[in-house]
Each structure stands twice: as structure tokens, then as C-alpha cells.
Amino acid sequence: MNLKFNSIIYLLLFWATGVHAQKLATVFVEAESFQNKGGWVVDQQFMDVMGSSFLMAHGMGSPVENASTKVKFAEAGTYKVFIRTRNWSAQWSTKEAAGQFQLLVGGRALPKTFGKDQQAWAWTDGGTIKIEKGEIELGLKDLTGFNGRCDAILFTKDLNYQPIENLDELSDFRNDYFGFDRNPKDAGNFDFVVVGGGMAGTCAAISAARNGVKVALVQNRPVLGGNNSSEVRVHLGGRINLEPYPALGNLVNEIGPEEGGNAQPKEFYEDDKKLRAVLNEPNISLFLNHHANEVQTKNGKIERITATNIETGEKVLFKAPLFADCTGDGTIGLLAGADYMTGRESRAVYNEPTAPEVADNLTMGASVQWFSEKKDKPVSFPNIKWALDWDEEKSEEITKGDWEWETGMGLDMKLDFEQIRDYGMLAVYSNWNYLKNHSKNKEKFAHESLKWVAYIAGKRESVRLKGDYVLIEQDMTERKIYPDGTAPTSWTIDLHYPDPENSKLFPGAAFKSIAKHIKIYPYPIPFRCLYSNNVDNLMMAGRNISVSHVALGTVRVMRTTGMMGEVLGMAASVIKKENTTPRGLYQKYFDQLEALMMKGVGDPTLPYVQGYNNGATLMEMKKK
Amino acid sequence: MRIALLLCFLYTGFIGTASGQGEVAFYIKIEDGGIFDVRTIRDSLGQLQCYEANIKAPVCEDRVCYDVNIRFRWNLIGQFEKFVIAAHDPLTKMDHEPFAPEDYKKLQQILSNQDLSFVHIPKNELVTESDSSEVDGYTGATKATVKKEVIEGALYTCYTLWHIANGEVVDAIRQHTHKSLNRDLIKKMLSDENQFVHYYLINWLDSQQMKEHIDDLLMLISEGKGYFSKNAIEQLPELLFETLSVQNFIISHYNTLDYYAQLAILKKLKLVNLGDSLRKYFIFLIQEDNGFQNQRILSLVLSGIGNESFTTLVNHLNSLEIIISEENFLLIEKLGKRYHHDTSQLKRDNK
Ligand SMILES: Cc1cc2nc3c(=O)[nH]c(=O)nc-3n(C[C@H](O)[C@H](O)[C@H](O)COP(=O)(O)OP(=O)(O)OC[C@H]3O[C@@H](n4cnc5c(N)ncnc54)[C@H](O)[C@@H]3O)c2cc1C
Numbered sequence: 020m021n022l023k024f025n026s027i028i029y030l031l032l033f034w035a036t037g038v039h040a041q042k043l044a045t046v047f048v049e050a051e052s053f054q055n056k057g058g059w060v061v062d063q064q065f066m067d068v069m070g071s072s073f074l075m076a077h078g079m080g081s082p083v084e085n086a087s088t089k090v091k092f093a094e095a096g097t098y099k100v101f102i103r104t105r106n107w108s109a110q111w112s113t114k115e116a117a118g119q120f121q122l123l124v125g126g127r128a129l130p131k132t133f134g135k136d137q138q139a140w141a142w143t144d145g146g147t148i149k150i151e152k153g154e155i156e157l158g159l160k161d162l163t164g165f166n167g168r169c170d171a172i173l174f175t176k177d178l179n180y181q182p183i184e185n186l187d188e189l190s191d192f193r194n195d196y197f198g199f200d201r202n203p204k205d206a207g208n209f210d211f212v213v214v215g216g217g218m219a220g221t222c223a224a225i226s227a228a229r230n231g232v233k234v235a236l237v238q239n240r241p242v243l244g245g246n247n248s249s250e251v252r253v254h255l256g257g258r259i260n261l262e263p264y265p266a267l268g269n270l271v272n273e274i275g276p277e278e279g280g281n282a283q284p285k286e287f288y289e290d291d292k293k294l295r296a297v298l299n300e301p302n303i304s305l306f307l308n309h310h311a312n313e314v315q316t317k318n319g320k321i322e323r324i325t326a327t328n329i330e331t332g333e334k335v336l337f338k339a340p341l342f343a344d345c346t347g348d349g350t351i352g353l354l355a356g357a358d359y360m361t362g363r364e365s366r367a368v369y370n371e372p373t374a375p376e377v378a379d380n381l382t383m384g385a386s387v388q389w390f391s392e393k394k395d396k397p398v399s400f401p402n403i404k405w406a407l408d409w410d411e412e413k414s415e416e417i418t419k420g421d422w423e424w425e426t427g428m429g430l431d432m433k434l435d436f437e438q439i440r441d442y443g444m445l446a447v448y449s450n451w452n453y454l455k456n457h458s459k460n461k462e463k464f465a466h467e468s469l470k471w472v473a474y475i476a477g478k479r480e481s482v483r484l485k486g487d488y489v490l491i492e493q494d495m496t497e498r499k500i501y502p503d504g505t506a507p508t509s510w511t512i513d514l515h516y517p518d519p520e521n522s523k524l525f526p527g528a529a530f531k532s533i534a535k536h537i538k539i540y541p542y543p544i545p546f547r548c549l550y551s552n553n554v555d556n557l558m559m560a561g562r563n564i565s566v567s568h569v570a571l572g573t574v575r576v577m578r579t580t581g582m583m584g585e586v587l588g589m590a591a592s593v594i595k596k597e598n599t600t601p602r603g604l605y606q607k608y609f610d611q612l613e614a615l616m617m618k619g620v621g622d623p624t625l626p627y628v629q630g631y632n633n634g635a636t637l638m639e640m641k642k643k
Numbered sequence: 644m645r646i647a648l649l650l651c652f653l654y655t656g657f658i659g660t661a662s663g664q665g666e667v668a669f670y671i672k673i674e675d676g677g678i679f680d681v682r683t684i685r686d687s688l689g690q691l692q693c694y695e696a697n698i699k700a701p702v703c704e705d706r707v708c709y710d711v712n713i714r715f716r717w718n719l720i721g722q723f724e725k726f727v728i729a730a731h732d733p734l735t736k737m738d739h740e741p742f743a744p745e746d747y748k749k750l751q752q753i754l755s756n757q758d759l760s761f762v763h764i765p766k767n768e769l770v771t772e773s774d775s776s777e778v779d780g781y782t783g784a785t786k787a788t789v790k791k792e793v794i795e796g797a798l799y800t801c802y803t804l805w806h807i808a809n810g811e812v813v814d815a816i817r818q819h820t821h822k823s824l825n826r827d828l829i830k831k832m833l834s835d836e837n838q839f840v841h842y843y844l845i846n847w848l849d850s851q852q853m854k855e856h857i858d859d860l861l862m863l864i865s866e867g868k869g870y871f872s873k874n875a876i877e878q879l880p881e882l883l884f885e886t887l888s889v890q891n892f893i894i895s896h897y898n899t900l901d902y903y904a905q906l907a908i909l910k911k912l913k914l915v916n917l918g919d920s921l922r923k924y925f926i927f928l929i930q931e932d933n934g935f936q937n938q939r940i941l942s943l944v945l946s947g948i949g950n951e952s953f954t955t956l957v958n959h960l961n962s963l964e965i966i967i968s969e970e971n972f973l974l975i976e977k978l979g980k981r982y983h984h985d986t987s988q989l990k991r992d993n994k
Pocket of ligand 1: 218244256422561575578
């Protein structure tokens with residue numbers, strides 16, 4: 020990992036007031052660039068909204084180890100200190116603040132406690148401090164273990180300095196300070212750039228590479244796998260090796276975990292297996308910890324994308340004739356001006372029996388899964404004041420929160436996502452606090468200790484990019500099969516709704532869901548659903564493909580999204596060979612893709628290990 | 644430890660008419676050394692109907708549970724159908740607590756479910772000693788994943804019975820039915836609603852039997868769900884595609900079959916002679932909006948084409964300005980020379 024210590028770069032800012040200009044030393048430190056992160060984690064999930072990735076103290080109730088870094092000060096003197104942070108629990112409770120921390124300068128804590136003031140992201144005044152010239156150690160000291168967060172720290176000798184709150188201006192300031200935009204790193208030229216390293220993107224990259232395509236895989240986390248990684252812990256679902264292309268899914272079998280289960284111990288998700296598979300491909304350049312957030316288009320085509328390193332802030336450029344949006348969120352499509360769909364279509368749009376009469380913005384929600392483990396001795400949990408109001412009726416006497424801990428339906432999975440994730444965590448902590456400290460059955464939980472609570476929330480639905488075709492419910496229930504069928508989707512049409520019981524207890528803010536299922540025969544997803552209808556060189560795989568809300572109910576499971584990825588990689592090789600576009604492939608060269616799908620791309624000799632969580636399907640013989 | 648499966652002749656039966664008689668067709672040995680007889684049950688016409696076996700088996704490792712006494716029924720292709728137990732001899736859970744009605748219901752679901760994960764776990768790994776908080780059975784606690792799938796307190800019963808119901812007996816039944824296949828039995832199975840039975844037929848009937856029952860098979864193909872039609876077409880012997888009845892069927896049904904069934908038909912037809920009407924049918928199927936299949940159909944109608952059909956074809960291609968792939972174009976050019984037909988107006992794909 021190319022970790023440049025940007026925090027030690029300092030810059031003299033020109034503070035212009037009228038015609039007089041004076042130089043005042045300013046030192047800007049990105050928390051996510053701290054050399055030693057201690058127990059703090061890098062959270063980049065909301066950077067498109069609040070401007071940056073940040074460090075968070077995800078201690079599940081126990082303060083985490085200090086983070087620290089060395090910073091050079093060119094001038095001694097009195098500095099004013101600001102920290103960009105927020106009080107995340109303030110939107111639900113005025114009592115105390117969940118995430119509090121202190122700043123250590125040269126080992127000494129500033130008197131100010133951070134994380135307990137404003138609810139929104141903003142600069143908090145940390146007072147002034149005298150600093151000697153030279154290198155000094157900064158530290159972040161977590162006080163609560165409940166997700167205090169620090170985006171950046173600013174020291175300035177301008178004691179009247181007003182820190183920049185406007186996001187665009189702040190971003191300019193950062194770029195100028197670190198010199199990024201003037202000198203973006205060129206990642207090189209590729210045949211195919213895949214953004215998003217979930218099952219869809221990882222399979223797309225490997226499949227393309229094995230078919231002779233030079234690929235860049237851009238993933239904004241330190242691990243691959245997306246929802247199936249140990250960061251989110253959702254197990255693979257759906258079936259592989261199905262008609263009409265039984266060889267599709269061999270790659271999913273090759274890189275997919277052997278053991279099923281949501282919210283299980285880390286090893287279940289075999290992050291390394293996916294990583295090794297990618298590293299084994301000489302045709303793939305892997306860019307972990309890079310968040311793609313800029314797209315440049317020309318004449319309806321993407322020319323290049325830019326990604327920001329989530330730790331250093333450094334920007335990297337990727338150029339290619341072909342791109343794949345496997346972000347799950349359709350981020351690349353949105354940035355490129357692709358047509359997209361969101362929420363639930365009304366029945367009138369596609370005549371879908373399951374669609375609501377009136378369109379609305381209900382998407383399926385996101386999940387913060389969790390589990391506890393039993394200890395030999397009793398374990399305490401802080402009696403938190405900022406918890407949601409809880410009582411016996413609300414209390415869930417369980418030791419694991421699975422998929423149905425789902426929230427945010429009806430909110431915006433991009434703009435509101437920090438709130439959604441935080442509410443998911445708040446629900447977990449509120450229930451746990453009740454079980455540990457208040458429940459009539461608290462003895463039962465005395466030895467239980469929270470072992471894992473996700474801080475990367477799992478998403479199911481954000482936007483769906485529009486392709487030349489939009490897959491709908493009847494295609495599958497009435498089996499309207501198109502000649503450009505590709506990866507077969509076999510999971511039920513599985514749509515989630517707020518749990519009515521939970522909604523009664525938490526009106527308008529349910530954090531649990533129910534699922535309704537309609538079984539289908541395995542159905543090959545048309546290739547036209549896998550490329551954008553108006554961005555000529557953009558394909559997509561994963562939950563952001565061209566389907567109605569109802570049809571997303573089946574295609575979103577990860578063995579299916581992985582197979583879409585396999586198809587995308589094959590398509591990329593045909594597109595490269597014929598020097599065409601995805602639509603050109605559909606119109607003229609589909610037979611070549613067909614041949615590749617018949618052949619498959621994963622190792623067919625490996626034992627079949629994908630026998631868990633296959634889901635219900637209408638009767639069909641197994642084909643392998 | 645060894646599980647002995649004992650023959651149980653004492654059974655009085657609760658199935659009604661099929662009273663547990665039937666003749667013994669074969670026996671099944673269980674890996675642990677036990678054995679049980681499988682009997683054939685016939686319908687009122689004396690035709691094979693299903694299979695049954697009375698089973699007596701210990702269902703827990705340390706023999707502290709009571710043995711189960713149960714009768715299983717399978718259909719003609721070895722799918723588990725149902726079980727019956729004697730009223731005086733109910734199934735029991737831990738502590739000999741008898742099964743509740745919903746437990747029986749769940750057992751029925753378990754025994755007929757092919758998608759369970761706990762059945763694939765080796766028996767000695769079914770329980771984890773460490774997880775002692777959730778006691779189930781005597782030897783330890785069931786894995787969390789297993790718990791959801793089984794009846795609480797009856798893990799070994801579920802496990803053992805599932806393996807008996809879905810083990811070696813399945814294949815033995817299929818073999819036995821295969822040996823018993825005759826005209827009437829095939830007819831009966833063809834009219835079964837169960838698509839697995841249809842799959843069985845297309846996989847197990849020989850060419851002669853397929854020929855004899857081709858009309859019924861075509862009917863199934865025309866109504867097939869999922870990928871049945873495609874699979875059935877792939878299984879039919881080529882020779883049958885030469886027959887008028889199959890070629891006529893294609894003319895009347897091709898358009899309503901799904902894409903993959905259509906592809907399967909085109910593949911089969913490549914190996915046989917096309918009759919004139921079928922060739923003509925395919926010529927006019929070549930349409931502008933049929934891009935995916937045009938070249939395949941074209942190459943099909945070109946093979947063995949006569950002068951007259953060739954003229955029809957070229958005129959058709961010309962009038963619709965169909966784009967022709969390189970490969971087909973060369974073939975047409977050659978045929979044009981042979982039949983002295985001008986093909987210079989045709990549109991060649993210059994991709
Ligand atoms: C709790 C829960 C339970 C579920 N249950 C199941 C189940 O049992 N089985 C099943 O198969 N599916 C299940 N799903 C659904 C499935 O996990 C999702 O639909 C999944 O998103 C599909 O995989 P994907 O590859 O499309 O996306 P993801 O797994 O979401 O992967 C996308 C990846 O792209 C990265 N990324 C996003 N934006 C950018 C960017 N701008 N730059 C770089 N990288 C980016 C993300 O960090 C992520 O790692 C569940 C989902 C949830 C939340």
C-alpha cells in the first residue's frame with residue numbers, strides 16, 4: 020500500500036485580507052492518514068456526502084486503543100486547534116453523547132472533549148495550545164467505545180481563523196493543501212476498469228483477466244467480497260451451475276466460502292481466498308482502499324475515472340475503453356449521467372402484480388448485523404443514556420442479529436446512509452444495553468459479550484442503472500425468455516418490508532424487516548440488463564443492474580451477482596477483440612459470448628462447495 | 644457405533660387400502676449394517692404404484708432413545724412421499740416426550756426436502772461440545788445452522804430418517820421402476836403431474852420407448868416448464884426428428900417454445916433431413932427482428948437445400964434485406980453458382 024505521510028506535509032497559507040497578506044502557519048492532518056490507527060477504523064462509507072473518510076472508534080462499548088501519528092511543525096508558537104467531528108447520537112437523544120474522544124498533543128490531552136457538540140459534521144473548536152518547533156506526536160484517545168469519529172485536525176497560528184464548512188471549498192482546501200489535484204497519479208491504461216470488489220466485481224475482474232483482458236479492479240475497502248466479506252458477513256445465496264449455462268458459477272464456486280451463515284465468525288467469509296484469486300491473475304491490477312468518485316465522459320462514453328485513496332486522500336486516474344459499475348450503488352453510472360431507477364415502480368409502469376399501486380421511494384434496507392459470545396466470567400456493558408427508549412416489550416432476547424435487522428427503508432441509501440448505519444448500530448446497542456442492564460432476564464445475558472457489530476453496513480438496494488432492457492416480474496413468473504439470456508437467477512423474488520410488529524413499537528423507524536417470497540424457475544438474465552442504455556461503454560453487474568424493484572428481489576443474491584460478473588468478464592473479452600461496445604456485442608457478437616458462457620471461466624475440477632443457502636426454487640433438475 | 648435396522652413384520656398399518664402388504668422387491672442395506680425390505684404397491688389395475696418399507700431403527704447414538712417404528716412410502720422414481728406411524732408407537736424426542744402434531748408436520752417437510760444442509764454434515768460433527776448453552780439431544784448442542792432445520796430434541800431422528808428416506812433406496816427404486824417399465828406404466832407416468840417423473844422418463848426411456856410414446860412426449864414438451872422442453876428435445880433420438888409427426892410438431896409449436904428449446908431443435912435438425920414444409924417454415928422464420936437465430940436457421944435450411952427452396956430462400960432474403968454472416972454468405976454464393984442463381988444483391992455482414 021502506498022501510504023504517503025501526507026500528515027507531515029505542511030503548508031504556509033496565504034491569508035489575504037485586503038491588500039495586506041501575512042503568512043500564518045497551518046497544519047492540516049487527516050485522521051484516516053494516521054500512521055498508527057490503534058483500535059480506530061477507517062470509515063469511507065459516507066465520503067461522497069460529508070467529504071472525506073474518517074477514523075472511528077468502533078469499540079462496541081469498550082474504548083479502543085489510541086491512534087497516533089507524527090506531525091512536523093515548522094514554527095513554534097500558539098496554535099488554535101479544530102477537529103472536524105460530530106455528535107452522532109444527538110439526532111436521537113439529547114442525553115450525553117455516544118462517541119467522545121480527546122486529542123493528545125505530545126502525549127498530553129487537550130482539555131476539550133470532542134464528539135459531544137454539534138450533530139452535523141463540522142469543525143469543533145479545540146482551544147489553543149503552545150507547540151514547539153519540530154516533530155510532535157498526535158494521538159486520538161477514545162473515551163466511550165461507541166463510535167466517536169474524527170475526520171481531520173487543523174492547527175493554525177491565525178487565532179481568528181474560521182475553518183471552512185462548505186464542502187466544496189473544504190475539498191479545494193484539502194486538495195491544495197496536499198497538492199493532489201495538480202498531480203493525480205496515473206494508474207495506467209487498461210482494457211477494462213471494474214469498480215467495486217464485491218462478488219460481482221471480483222468475478223468480473225477475474226473472468227476478464229482469464230479471458231485475456233487487462234483489468235484494473237478498484238475497491239474502496241481493504242478487503243474484497245463486499246457484503247460477503249468479513250466486514251459485512253452475509254453468506255452467499257442462490258444457485259450456480261444451472262441451465263442454460265451450467266458452466267457459469269464455477270468461478271463463484273472457486274472463490275466463494277465453503278461455509279454458510281450470516282453474522283458468523285470472521286473466518287467463515289474467507290477474505291483471503293478471494294484476494295489470492297485476484298492476486299494470482301497477472302492481468303489484474305488491484306487497487307484496494309480506493310474509492311471511485313469522479314467520472315469524465317465524452318460523447319456518451321466514459322473516458323476515465325478518478326479514485327481517492329481512503330487513507331492518504333491521494334487521487335488516482337484510470338483510463339480504459341470499457342468500464343464496469345459493480346459498486347452496488349450505481350455510483351459510476353450516476354456520475355457518468357447514466358439513466359437510472361430508484362424506489363418502487365408503480366404497477367402501471369410494468370404491470371407487475373407485486374408492484375404497489377402508487378410509486379414510492381421504498382427500497383430494501385441496510386443491515387448492521389451482530390453477535391455476542393459467551394465468556395467464562397460475567398461481562399458488563401456500559402449503561403448508556405443515549406439509547407433509544409426500551410422496555411420488556413421491545414427487548415429481543417437474542418445473541419445474534421441476522422439479516423432481518425434491517426433499516427432505512429424509504430431513506431436515501433446514499434445521502435442518508437450515515438444516519439441509516441448509525442440507527443442500525445443504535446438499535447443494536449439499545450437492545451443490548453437493555454438486556455445487560457435492565458431486562459428482567461438480564462442474568463441470562465450476564466456472561467454474554469458483544470463480539471462483533473458491523474460498522475460497514477450491508478446494503479441491498481440503492482439505484483438500479485437502466486439498460487437496453489429492464490427485467491420485470493412477469494419475465495420470470497411467466498418465463499419470457501430472451502435470446503440474450505446470461506447468468507440464471509434462481510433465488511425467489513424476495514422482497515423486504517418493515518416488520519409490522521417492529522413498526523408498531525418504533526413508528527416510522529423500524530429496524531427489523533420481514534421477507535415475502537415468490538418462487539421462480541431459474542431464469543437467464545438478459546445481457547441487455549448488464550449495460551447502460553445511454554453510457555456506451557459502461558456495463559454493470561451486481562444489485563445495480565437494469566431490473567425493476569420487484570425483479571431485484573431475485574437477482575441481488577451474491578452467487579447470481581457473481582455469475583453476472585463472470586459474464587461481464589467474458590463480454591469484456593469479446594468487446595476488446597471485436598473493438599465494439601456492449602450494445603455492439605449484443606447486436607452482432609452474442610454467439611461469441613454464448614460460446615464463452617458454455618465454456619465457463621472457473622476451475623471446473625474443484626469440488627462443489629456451494630451447497631448452502633441455495634434458496635427455494637421451482638423444480639428443476641440439477642445440472643453439473 | 645452400529646445402528647441396526649431391524650425388520651418389522653408386526654406392523655398393522657395406518658395407510659388405509661394399501662395395507663402394508665405388497666411383494667418384496669428388494670432390500671436395502673444401511674451402512675451401519677441394518678437392512679430393510681422394500682415392497683411394491685400396485686394400483687387397482689395391478690399397475691406399479693409406489694414403494695413402501697417398514698423401518699425399525701434406533702435413532703440416537705447412545706441408545707437411550709426408543710427405536711422408531713415407521714413406514715415410509717416413495718413414488719415410482721424414489722421420491723419420498725410420506726410416512727405413517729402406529730398410534731400406539733409414536734415418535735419421541737429427548738426425554739421420551741412424544742412428537743407433537745407440528746413435529747410430525749415438520750418431519751414430513753424434512754424428509755421430502757433435498758435442500759437441507761444438516762444432512763451433509765458427518766454424523767459425529769452434528770453437535771458441538773463447546774456450545775453447551777443450547778442443549779439438544781444428549782451428546783451436546785446442535786450447531787446453530789442445524790438447529791433451524793431440525794425438530795428440536797429430535798436431531799438424530801431427523802438425521803437418521805432423512806438418510807434412510809433419501810439414501811440408497813432412491814436409486815434402487817429408480818432401477819426397479821426402470822426394469823418394470825412397460826407400455827401402460829409409461830403411459831401412466833407420462834400423465835403424472837410431477838415434472839420429476841417427466842425428467843425420469845426422458846432420461847430412462849430407450850429410443851424404442853420414446854418412439855412409441857412420441858405423441859405424449861411432444862405434448863409434455865409443448866407444456867414443459869423450466870428447462871424441461873430443452874432437455875427433452877436433447878434426449879430425443881435424432882431419428883425421430885426425421886419423422887413427419889415431429890417435423891409437423893415443430894411447425895406448429897416452434898414459435899411458442901422458449902429460446903433454449905428452439906436452439907435444441909435447431910441442433911437436432913442439423914443432423915437429419917428436413918422435409919419440404921419444415922424447410923419452408925424455417926425460410927420464412929428468417930426475419931429482421933430475429934437476429935439471434937437468423938444465421939443458425941439459415942445455415943440449417945442451407946444444408947441439403949434443393950433448387951426450388953433455394954430460389955424461395957434467396958428471394959425471401961432479398962426482399963427483407965436480411966444481413967447474412969460471412970460463413971452463410973459463402974455457402975449461398977457456392978449454391979448460387981450450382982443452381983445458376985444470382986446472389987449478388989444479398990447483404991453480407993461486413994463486421
Ligand atoms: C443483511 C443482508 C443479508 C443478505 N442476505 C443475502 C444472502 O443470504 N445471500 C445473498 O447472496 N445475498 C444476500 N443479500 C444481498 C446481497 O448481499 C447484496 O445484494 C449484494 O450487494 C450483492 O453483491 P454485489 O457484488 O452487487 O455488491 P456488494 O457486495 O455490495 O459489493 C460492492 C462493493 O463495491 C464497493 N464499492 C462501492 N462503491 C464503490 C466506489 N465508488 N469505489 C470503489 N468501490 C466501491 C463496496 O465497498 C463493496 O465492497 C443480503 C444483503 C444484506 C445487507
